[in-house]
Amino acid sequence: MTTTSTTPKSHVLLIEDDAFLASMYVTKLELENFTATLATDGKQGLEKAQLELPDCILLDILLPKMNGFEVLKALKDNSATANIPVILLTNLGQKQDVARGLSLGAADYLIKAHFLPSEVIMKVKDALIRSAHERR
Secondary structure (H helix, E strand, O other): OOOOOOOOOEEEHHHHEOOHHHHHHHHHHHHHHHHEEOOOOOHHHHHHHHOOOOOEEEEOOOOOOHHHHHHHHHHHHOOOOOOOOEEEEEOOOOOOHHHHHHOOOOOOOEEEHHOHHHHHHHHHHHHHHHHHHHHO
């Protein structure tokens, strides 16, 4: 008889419209033993976040239908999703963009070109640990 781990996988929602990056990050997350789901525009991402209540969200800013800042604000304004750590993963690196993202409640702000996928995964793990400690 085989036993399976009873520890549930952490669920990460990736909201990213670049098909290549989305595929790469979903694969990397799954290889790191996360459950990963994908949304390819801001509106779909917000709907999935509210429906699935993931443990962490990786959110691009430049998205069709609803930009990442709008998604982040809506998530933080909703009591059901307000405590989900959101990591902005974007190419926008201007100081005002970083400041805006953090002021809206992002757990972290990562510029895609500056982080390897493995480093992004470490940031996700860090955000999940911080979130678990805050809930205690």
